[in-house]
Amino acid sequence: MIRVKRGRAPDVLTRNRARWLRDLQRARTPKARKRVLERYRHKEVKDALVALFHGKCAYCESFIRHVDYGHIEHYRPKAKYPRRVFTWSNLVLACGVCNGSEYKGDEFPLKAQGGPLINPCAEDPAPHLSFEYDPVAKLASVRGKTPRGDTTERLLGLNRQDLRTYRSTHVKRLWFIAQKAATEPEARQLLDEAAASTREYSAFAQLLRNALLNGFSFASIPLKS
Template sequence: MIKLERTERPQCIRDHGLEWIKDYLDAKRAGDKDAIKLAEAKYRQKEIQKALKKMHFGKCAFCESYISHVSYPHIEHFKPKKIFPEKLVQWSNLLWACGVCNGASYKGDNFPTAAEDGPLVNPTLEDPRDFLTFTFDETTNLAVVGYKNLRGKTTKDTLGLNRPDLSTVRSVVVKKLVFLKAMSVAHDVPAYRRLEAKRLLDEAASSKEHYSAFAITLCR
């Protein structure tokens, strides 16, 4: 997870957001399932999807995996619409996420309170590095997300940031980054090789690259 910069609201939200939220709240109060379904579809506007994908560089806001080439992305409500229906199309509440992080087994409608060591870290408002650590365990050959405080632990556990399938794929990528880091500082490696290793590592630390939180840590 990395810090994300919230971009400008899509025009459709500026033009119709308040109206869409009113329709949704009215439908929920009336218990009209068809109207609820119709109102909920508003946040899936193509313009909103395009803006979110661009803002997130095509990656999940939480696990940093690329999404579209293997699955359909989810428009994630950071504060779940089931609990906070008034935030249905609030731009500051929308994220781009993979179906696993946003699925019922992990975040889903979970939103832990302060009494439950929450809330979850919001990558558009907070720097995840203040709460989480991103390290490579050379004993197990695993790229591991750790935590610095209770909110970090709650975020890690709720989102399943060390779930086995994710950890396996991520570790293959990060292991190569660890090698590049070693190459970039090795005295017995030609200077041009060290420079190339550093260039590749810096490239991996770009926000657009998957699992860049680990590359950023290695660069530091």
């Protein structure tokens, strides 16, 4: 997870949000209510979120669009916060697993429950989450540094087995590149490219690039932010 600077709301939300909320309040049947709620799925909204997050899940940083359409995710769940269903600052792009019922779903823990979840568009995740790579175990893991970080990691499944296996394979290659980057310009360029916000798991690439800049030896010891 990385910080993402949110741009202005798509015009369709700016023009229609107030009217859509009024229509939602006036809906008298579950069917009518559902029909109004579905308006947040407008193509302009989806396109804006795909561009904002570069086709990545806002939470796990996995690319989505080559295998799935991705979810328009409500940071504060629409089931519990219906007045925020059309609020631009409450919308992110998420993969179907982070946003699925097995993980976040309609959950939104408050402070007393270790929440709220880290919002990558409203704050820097770095004070709450540590990105770690163990070159012996060859595992790239996300760890909580605060109660909110712990809750975010657990509730989003940021170390679920399939995700960590795939992510670790990617970061293992970056670890090798980082060892070459101090002396080989092409390797340095590859590492810089991987650290861009447009790239998959850029939080880990940024960790490796910062380690290189700080003179880390890249011996077989764990690396963490």
